Amino acid sequence: MKRNAAYLTIAILISKILGLVRGLVLSYFYGTSMVSDVYFTSWSIPNVIFGFVAIGLVSTFIPVYIRASEEHGEGIADRYMSDALNLIALLALVLVLLGLVFTQELVLVFAHGYTGAKLALAVRFTKVTLLSIFFIGARSIYESYHEIHNRFLIAPIGSFMMNIVVILSIFMSVKTDIMVLPIGIFVASVIQYLFAFLTSKGKGFKRRLTFDVRNPYVKMMTVMAIPIILGASIDQINLVIDRTIASTFADGSISAISYASQINDAVLGVFVSTMATVLYPTLVGNAVRNETEQLKETVTKILNVVNLLMIPASIGIMVLSKPIVMMLLGHGKFDDQAIVVTGTILFFYSLGLVAFGMRQVLTKTFYALEDTKTPVRIGVISVVANIVLNLLLSKTMGVTGLALATTLAAFIGSLLLYNALRIRLNGLRTGQFMRSFSKTMIASLIMGFAVYAIYYPTVLADMGKKGVVIVIAFGIAVYMLVMHFMGVPEYDEIIKKRIKV
Numbered sequence: 466m467k468r469n470a471a472y473l474t475i476a477i478l479i480s481k482i483l484g485l486v487r488g489l490v491l492s493y494f495y496g497t498s499m500v501s502d503v504y505f506t507s508w509s510i511p512n513v514i515f516g517f518v519a520i521g522l523v524s525t526f527i528p529v530y531i532r533a534s535e536e537h538g539e540g541i542a543d544r545y546m547s548d549a550l551n552l553i554a555l556l557a558l559v560l561v562l563l564g565l566v567f568t569q570e571l572v573l574v575f576a577h578g579y580t581g582a583k584l585a586l587a588v589r590f591t592k593v594t595l596l597s598i599f600f601i602g603a604r605s606i607y608e609s610y611h612e613i614h615n616r617f618l619i620a621p622i623g624s625f626m627m628n629i630v631v632i633l634s635i636f637m638s639v640k641t642d643i644m645v646l647p648i649g650i651f652v653a654s655v656i657q658y659l660f661a662f663l664t665s666k667g668k669g670f671k672r673r674l675t676f677d678v679r680n681p682y683v684k685m686m687t688v689m690a691i692p693i694i695l696g697a698s699i700d701q702i703n704l705v706i707d708r709t710i711a712s713t714f715a716d717g718s719i720s721a722i723s724y725a726s727q728i729n730d731a732v733l734g735v736f737v738s739t740m741a742t743v744l745y746p747t748l749v750g751n752a753v754r755n756e757t758e759q760l761k762e763t764v765t766k767i768l769n770v771v772n773l774l775m776i777p778a779s780i781g782i783m784v785l786s787k788p789i790v791m792m793l794l795g796h797g798k799f800d801d802q803a804i805v806v807t808g809t810i811l812f813f814y815s816l817g818l819v820a821f822g823m824r825q826v827l828t829k830t831f832y833a834l835e836d837t838k839t840p841v842r843i844g845v846i847s848v849v850a851n852i853v854l855n856l857l858l859s860k861t862m863g864v865t866g867l868a869l870a871t872t873l874a875a876f877i878g879s880l881l882l883y884n885a886l887r888i889r890l891n892g893l894r895t896g897q898f899m900r901s902f903s904k905t906m907i908a909s910l911i912m913g914f915a916v917y918a919i920y921y922p923t924v925l926a927d928m929g930k931k932g933v934v935i936v937i938a939f940g941i942a943v944y945m946l947v948m949h950f951m952g953v954p955e956y957d958e959i960i961k962k963r964i965k966v
Contacts, residue, residue, distance in 0.1 A: 476621035481731040483628035488727045489794055490635045496798030497717025497724075497806070499583050504646050505723040506576050506708065507590035511598045513575070513705065515560055519602040521694035522553060522686065524832050526609050528749050529686045545682035546610060547673045552683060553602040555676075564595040575705055576719070578712030586643075593647035597654035604654075607661035610670065623660045627653040692837040703848045703874075707867050710859050717803065718864045724794060725810040725868065729818065732782070736774045737822040748833035757890055764830050764886070765894035769901040771822040773956055776905045777944045780913040782815035785920070785933065792933045810868045817872030820879040827882040831889075839885050847878030901953050908947040916940040 495501040526549060534542040564571055572579060572587045579587055604623070611619040634649020677683070711718045751760040782789060787808030795804050828840045851874035858866030887893045916936055919925065925932035948956050 476618050476625070478735050480621045480624040480628065481734050483625055483632070484727060484734075485731055485793060487628050487632050487635070488724055489796065490632050492720075492724060492794045492799040492803075493797030494635060494639050495720075496800065497720040497803040498798070499586070499716050500643060500646075501720040501723075502576075502712070502716060502718070503579075503583060503587045503590055505719050506572065506579075506587055506712075507594045507647055508650055509708065510571060510575055510591050511564075511594050511601065514564065514571070515557060515598045515601050517694055518556055518560075519553070519605050521690035522549065522602065523605040523609050524693050525686045525689040525837070526606055527613055528752075528833065528835060529682050529689065530610070530613055531749055532685075533682045541682075543670050544673070544677075545680055545686075546606065546670065548677050548680045548683045549686060550603055550606055550672055551674070551676040552687075553606065554599070557598045557602060561595055561598050564598070565592060568592050568595070575708055576712035577709050578714075583716075589644065590647040593644070594650050597651050600654045600658035604658040604661050607658075607665050610665055611661070616664075619661055619664055623657040626660060627657040630656055689835065689837055692841045693832070695841050703851050706852055706855060707871070710855060711864055711867060714864050717806075721803065721807045721810055721864065722867065724807050725790075725814050728782075728789070728793065728811055729814040729821075732775075732778050732815075732818060733821055733825070736778075737771055737825050748830055752833045752835070760830075760833075761890055761893055764826065765898055767826050768823060768898055769953070771826060772819060772902050772905045773948075773953065775818040775822045776902075777909040777912055777940075779815050779818040780909045781916060781937070781940050782818075783812050784913050784916050785936065786812040786815065788920070788926075788933045788936075792930045806864070809865045813865060813868035813872055816869075817875045820872065820875035823879040824875060824882060827879065827886055830886060831882070834889070836889070839889070840882065843878055843881045843885060846881060847874045850874045850877050904951040904953050905948070905956075908944055908951055911947050912940050912944040915943045 491501060491504065495504070526546075530542050530546060533545050568591050569584070569588050572584065572591055576587065608620040608623070611617070630653035631649050634645050634652070637649070638645040707722070708719055711722055748760065748763065751757075751763065787804060790808040790811060791804050794807065831837070831840050851870050854870035854873055855867055858870050860866070862869065883893070887895065916939065919939055920932070920936040925936055928935070
């Protein structure tokens with residue numbers, strides 16, 4: 466399992482770096498402009514309108530597949546998978562047809578501030594990107610199938626290929642026509658799907674074209690998925706409201722949010738998503754076998770590692786938000802004003818890294834326990850809070866208020882999830898968790914003050930990218946030095962390469 470985690474971390478790191486490169490290339494040629502706004506909107510629409518369905522079905526696919534395999538063998542489990550794929554294909558067809566008929570109305574739901582040429586361009590882009598819906602859900606099922614069989618590299622390799630295609634399409638759009646941008650998104654989704662599909666054939670799975678509507682495991686998956694779909698749809702509604710409010714501000718506001726979100730998500734993806742992906746089948750196994758104490762220990766250890774990584778990352782990015790944006794995106798048409806706006810948004814997003822990470826882990830734990838209702842109930846609360854905060858903070862803070870609202874809502878949701886899991890399992894290792902959290906926070910604050918003192922008042926601030934790289938390396942060294950004396954077990958285990966993931 467440790468080897469899987471190491472390989473997966475490297476693969477996800479490469480994929481996330483490519484994702485940042487993708488944003489860098491887009492920002493270089495299009496900055497925070499009408500075209501970049503439309504690009505991000507057209508990409509988000511298919512992921513949102515089918516994403517909540519895919520999240521629900523995929524989140525329940527793994528525990529149901531494991532149950533089917535243990536009860537009746539892998540042959541029955543594969544038949545269930547085939548029926549699940551056919552169900553998703555039918556849903557995708559319906560959504561694509563509706564989307565193509567009502568494209569303009571759909572765009573206005575996501576960005577009601579778009580008018581004139583911007584709206585027309587968004588409609589043209591979206592008619593192309595909507596076709597990727599055919600491949601999003603099926604690809605996710607195939608990737609989950611690989612994860613069940615401990616082939617964790619398929620998803621990040623597919624993401625790597627997707628990013629390469631998208632980056633190439635951005636370059637081509639500059640030399641040819643901007644319609645190459647949405648075509649690149651569609652082609653990338655096809656290639657990502659084909660990779661997951663073709664690699665599954667080599668492992669013995671064969672998809673049947675017939676669909677057994679009476680398959681009990683499909684029914685089980687559907688029943689379990691409904692609360693998740695409701696919860697995910699609430700999240701997607703929140704995303705729509707974020708983007709819709711952002712569309713009422715100046716051109717480039719949606720782009721600034723998207724660029725900052727990409728940087729934040731890259732940090733989460735490399736570390737938290739890696740652990741959640743590798744350990745999810747283990748959590749499911751513990752839950753199915755009623756190994757409650759082992760489940761408590763595993764969850765607490767994961768949360769402590771999340772703290773070890775996300776607290777210093779959060780404080781470090783907050784201190785250096787604008788220099789980091791300058792280093793990554795400050796090229797071409799990405800001007801000083803774009804750096805200031807995107808850096809401020811990144812500041813508020815990075816404030817919530819710990820909450821975002823905890824929420825991922827805790828939600829996965831509830832899914833492993835086959836409890837999909839609790840995350841939905843808490844999701845409703847946090848999303849309502851997010852919407853209210855969006856409306857309030859955007860009036861006084863503009864587009865940056867949307868990022869702060871998202872962060873505050875994430876803290877509300879993660880704390881409620883932790884308390885609900887503590888009640889569900891009749892206790893968690895809260896004392897152990899708080900000791901680790903406190904020590905990590907102290908070390909991170911010391912690091913943050915040191916980074917600020919060594920960067921802003923000195924020549925490093927005038928050295929451009931080189932100065933940012935130097936101060937980041939300095940901050941990591943300070944954090945590791947302080948943590949060495951703090952006595953946090955998970956940190957010592959990571960340093961000694963004995964962490965059991």
